Amino acid sequence: MIKNNEKLLSLYVHWPYCEAKCPYCDFNSHVNEVIDENQWIKSYKNQLYYMKEELLRNDIDFKNLNTVFFGGGTPSLMPLGIIERILDISSNIFGFDTDIEITLEANPNSYDRTRFIKLKDIGINRLSIGVQSLNNKYLKFLGRLHNIKDVNIATRDASSIFDNISVDIIYAFYDQDLVEWTNELETFLKANNLHHLSLYQLTIEEGTKFFKDYNKGIIKLIDDDLASEFYKVSNNILTDFEFIKYEVSNYAKEGFRCKHNLNYWNSENWIGIGPGAFGRLWSSNSKTKRIEYQNYKNPKTWVSRNFFQAKFDKITEFDCHVSDTDVLMMGLRLYEGLDISKLNNRSIINDDSLNYLKKQQMISFKENILKIHEDHMIKLNSIVNYLINP
Ligand SMILES: C[S@@+](CC[C@H](N)C(=O)[O-])C[C@H]1O[C@@H](n2cnc3c(N)ncnc32)[C@H](O)[C@@H]1O
Ligand code: SF4
Numbered sequence: 001m002i003k004n005n006e007k008l009l010s011l012y013v014h015w016p017y018c019e020a021k022c023p024y025c026d027f028n029s030h031v032n033e034v035i036d037e038n039q040w041i042k043s044y045k046n047q048l049y050y051m052k053e054e055l056l057r058n059d060i061d062f063k064n065l066n067t068v069f070f071g072g073g074t075p076s077l078m079p080l081g082i083i084e085r086i087l088d089i090s091s092n093i094f095g096f097d098t099d100i101e102i103t104l105e106a107n108p109n110s111y112d113r114t115r116f117i118k119l120k121d122i123g124i125n126r127l128s129i130g131v132q133s134l135n136n137k138y139l140k141f142l143g144r145l146h147n148i149k150d151v152n153i154a155t156r157d158a159s160s161i162f163d164n165i166s167v168d169i170i171y172a173f174y175d176q177d178l179v180e181w182t183n184e185l186e187t188f189l190k191a192n193n194l195h196h197l198s199l200y201q202l203t204i205e206e207g208t209k210f211f212k213d214y215n216k217g218i219i220k221l222i223d224d225d226l227a228s229e230f231y232k233v234s235n236n237i238l239t240d241f242e243f244i245k246y247e248v249s250n251y252a253k254e255g256f257r258c259k260h261n262l263n264y265w266n267s268e269n270w271i272g273i274g275p276g277a278f279g280r281l282w283s284s285n286s287k288t289k290r291i292e293y294q295n296y297k298n299p300k301t302w303v304s305r306n307f308f309q310a311k312f313d314k315i316t317e318f319d320c321h322v323s324d325t326d327v328l329m330m331g332l333r334l335y336e337g338l339d340i341s342k343l344n345n346r347s348i349i350n351d352d353s354l355n356y357l358k359k360q361q362m363i364s365f366k367e368n369i370l371k372i373h374e375d376h377m378i379k380l381n382s383i384v385n386y387l388i389n390p
Contacts, residue, residue, distance in 0.1 A: 007060075007268050007269045007282060008063075008066045008067075008263050008266075008268040008269065009062045009063065009064070009065055009066065009094065009268070009269045009270065009271070010065060010066065010067040010068070010069070010260055010263045010264075010268065010269070010270040010271070011065050011067070011068045011069070011090055011094070011270065011271050011272075011273070012068075012069050012071060012260075012270060012271070012272040012273070012274075012277055012279070013044070013068065013069065013070045013071070013075070013086055013273055013274050013277070014028065014071060014072065014073065014272065014273070014274030014275055014276055014277035014295075015070060015071070015072045015073045015074065015075040015077070015078045015274060016028050016029055016030050016072065016073045016274065016275045016276065016299045017029070017030055017031070017032045017033065017035075017072070017073050017074060017077060017299070018030070018031065018032065018072065018073055018074040018077070018107075019031070019032060019074065019077070019107075019109065019110070019145055020143070020145060022142060022143045022144065023142070023143045023208060023209035023210050023213070024142060024143075024170075024202065024204075024205065024208055024209075024210045025205070025208060026205035026206070026207055026208050027072070027073065028073070028275055028276030028297050029072060029073045029074070030073075030299060032077065035303075036303075037079050037081055037082060039303055039304075040082055040303055041081070041082055041085045041086075043302065043303045043305070044082070044085070044086050044089075044273055044274065045085070045086075045089050047273040047274075047295075047311075048086075048089050048090055048093055048271075048273060049093065050311055051271045051273070051279065051293075052093050052094065054281065054293070055281065058281060058283040058284065058291070059283065059284045060269065060281055060282070060283065060284055061284065062094065062269070063095070063097075064094060064095035064096055064097045064100070065090060065091075065094045065095065065096055065097065065100060066097045066099075066100060066101070066259060066263070067100065067101045067102070067103070067259045067260035067263060068086075068087070068090065068100065068101075068102045068103070068260075069102075069103045069260040070083065070102075070103065070104040070105065070124075071103075071105050072105055074105070074106075074107050074110060074130075075104050075105050075106070076104065076105065076106035076107055076110045076111070076115075076119075077107075077110050080115070080118055080119070080122065083104070083119070083122060083124070084122045084123075086273075087102070087122060087123045100125075101125065101126055101164075101258075101259040101260060102123050102124050102125050102126060103124070103126040103127070103128055103166075103258070103260055104119060104124045104126075104127060104128070105128045105130060106127055106128065106129050106130065106154070106158070107129075107130045107145075107146065108129060108130065108131065108146040108150040108151050108153075108154040108155075109144075109145045109146040109150055111150070111153065111154035111157070111158070113157055113161075116157075116158060116161050116162075117161055120161055120162060124162075125162070125163070125164060126162065126164040126165075126166065126258075127158050127161075127162045127164070127165050127166070128166040128167070128168065128196075128198075129151075129154060129155055129158060129165065129166070129167045129168070130167075130168050131151050131155065131167040131168060131169050132144055132168065132169060132170055133169065133170060133171070134148065134151070134169065134181075134184035134185065134187075134188050135148065135180070135181075135184055136148050138170075138173055138176070141173070142170065152191070155167065155192050155194075156191070156192060159192060159193050159194075163195075164195050164196070164256060165192075165193070165194055165195055165196070166194070166195065166196035166197065166198065166258065167194060167196075167197055167198070168197075168198045168200070169197065169198070169199050169200070170200050170201070170202050171185075171199060171200075171201065171230060171234065172201045172202070172222050172226070172227050172230035172231070173202060173222065174219070174220040174221055174222050176222070176230070178226075178229065178230060178233060181230065181233075181234075182233060182237065185234065185237050186237055189237070189238075189241045194253075195252065195253050195256035196250070196251065196252045196253070196256050196257075196258060197238065197243065197250070197251045197252075198249055198250050198251075199234055199238075199249055199250075199251070200249050201222075201227055201230070201231070202221065204221065227378070228378055231378050232375075235374075238251045242254075244257075245335060245374075246334065246335050246336070247261070247265065247333050247334055247335065248333050248377045248378070248380055262334075264330060265330045265331060265333050265334050266330070266331065266334075267280075267326065267327045267330055267331065267342065269281045269282060271293075272293065272295065273295070274295065274302070275295060275296060275297055275298065275299045275301075275302040275303075276294075276295055276296070276297040276302075277295045278292055278293060278294045278295065279292070279293045280292050280293075281293075289317060289318075290317070290318040290322075290323045290326075291315060291316070291317055291318070292314075292315070292316045292318065293312050293314075293315055294312055294313050294314040294315070294316070295312055295313060296312075296313045297313070320344050320345055321345075321348065323344065324343045324344055324345055324348045325348065325388055327342055327343055328343070328348070328349075328384055328387070328388065329381075329384050332370065332371075332372055332380060332383075332384055333380060335371075335374070335377075336369075336371070337364075337369045337370055337371030337372070338369070338370050338371075339368050339369055340368050340369075340370050341368055347389065348388055348389055349370075349387055349388065349389070350387060350388065350389045353386050353387050354387060357383065357386070357387065361373055362376045362379075362383060363376075363383065363387075
């Protein structure tokens with residue numbers, strides 16, 4: 001059973017603007033437009049105060065924030081004054097842990113040394129750089145505005161400013177050569193002092209340009225066996241470079257796991273502010289009740305809400321089954337596995353499925369810790385769906 005006062009608290013801040021819309025991206029991102037900085041600060045501030053009231057109303061015994069994450073969109077384009085105010089206000093309202101992790105996502109083409117020194121000065125202590133590919137051919141395919149030279153400049157220079165650097169890379173494209181990828185990844189890791197990597201395989205998301213192209217046969221996806229091969233080879237390279245694989249797509253040097261994402265995977269409490277952001281809180285009035293707050297997606301709608309309008313687009317109360325499914329889905333992403341005493345109702349797990357998966361050595365289950373075997377992590381979603389009783 002979840003005990004609320006043992007939960008950590010995170011803050012996610014969404015910035016919805018980018019220089020251009022990438023053809024594969026279904027995040028809530030829109031091409032840059034002129035904004036009224038004060039109006040945006042006011043809206044973020046109102047939401048922070050409102051969420052503090054929600055925490056109190058739901059009897060959530062919150063301590064300090066242990067992470068803040070500026071995600072997007074492209075938050076490296078965010079006016080510094082807005083970032084600074086959000087950090088001031090949230091620190092006053094909630095308090096910051098002494099070792100708080102404050103991440104900002106940055107795109108290599110909006111990298112500017114002076115600006116990044118200022119970002120560090122105002123409190124950003126972790127930078128997540130959207131490298132996306134180590135090859136110009138695929139950067140072009142992904143519609144990115146930067147090239148590999150921009151990647152190298154941004155990554156090397158940022159390392160001289162920040163003590164905690166992460167990069168996002170998409171790999172295993174349809175016609176990608178495994179040997180070429182191996183060389184690119186090794187060369188990049190040798191040249192840069194990175195602390196964390198997120199390596200994703202391309203997914204085709206509904207509503208994107210890639211979705212239409214895929215359905216017309218203009219673009220293709222790599223086959224599953226080759227995708228597994230790319231995954232295994234990449235895992236081995238990262239192990240050689242002393243990265244610990246701690247989640248299906250995430251690798252960290254010792255002491256540099258992303259605390260913010262761990263809060264999602266461990267189903268802690270988090271507040272989400274900004275267009276389209278969502279937050280989830282466990283209510284201590286009822287230990288099985290989890291509430292999700294979903295913000296208006298459209299940036300103009302979100303920023304222009306006034307005091308008399310609905311604060312959120314949607315507030316949903318999860319029932320026990322939905323909460324437990326989510327706790328399982330998220331927790332099993334972690335290589336350490338999930339302590340199933342976190343579930344409200346253990347019978348969500350189908351025992352026949354559990355025994356079958358154990359026999360096939362796809363999962364292990366010892367002393368309450370349920371874990372997916374390393375080689376089968378890539379099939380995570382289908383394994384979890386098979387495990388759960390409908
Ligand atoms: C919000 S986006 C990052 C924001 C930042 N503007 C950027 O593009 O670098 C988070 C990450 O999700 C990954 N991503 C987004 N869409 C994806 C897709 N369709 N397939 C695989 N990875 C994707 C990218 O690596 C991206 O860096
Ligand atoms: S820059 Fe990032 S958030 Fe913006 S459209 Fe591209 S992938 Fe999406």
